[in-house]
Amino acid sequence: MPIATTFFDRLGSGDVSGALDLTTPDFTWTVAGKPGQFALAGVYDRDSYVEMLGRVGGFLSAGPRVDVTSVTADSEHEVIEAHVTAVSASGAQYDNALVYVFDLEGDKIKAVREYLDTIHASEVFVA
Template identity: 85%
Template sequence: MTIATAFFDRLGSGDVSGALDLTTPDFTWTVAGKPGQFALAGVYNRDSYLEMLARVARFLPTGPRVDITSVTVDSHREVIEAHVTAVSASGAQYDNALVYVFDLQGDKIKAAREYLDTIHASEIFVE
């Protein structure tokens, strides 16, 4: 298991605190897209990342299913390809391919960048 896959395992089991234990104090999470055009787009620090997860939970009340399809690892970076599915609060089907790039500092995650189909996601994540 890699640091990034352990992060997803902990998130998936509801252990958000445990997932954040795998990050540095100055951890950031970036969601691709233009703020104002996609509700979740932007850069989040540890505190605002928790707020973003709460927003995702409102949009996807039963949670997303993240199926990791590929993991690439080197000494400073891990890249995960995933297929994410869910049912939105309005009953719409969410089905998206994502790429996550994790920058590592030692055995911790310093930064993560999330790349996704923002057009499809903006149909689901509507405020």
């Protein structure tokens, strides 16, 4: 099983610590978009990534549903296409197609870059 899908499985079950066990100490997660225009845009280290997940939890009280639709992998990268749906705390429907590029270092995740429709996301993830 690709490490990226294991990472998402652990996050989906609420096991953030277990997901982070799959990462390197200098792990980063980058969310596409311009800070100031999209509330979640930016580069996160391990600690700030956990904080960002908490912010997402505040926007999406039931959490997001991540359905992986394809995986492409080689020894250094895994690319995940996913369909993510949720309902915001205010009742807004979130329905977005995302691409995640995982950079691997050995059997660990070193970095992830998340690409999404930031206009739609900013309609749901208001600061």
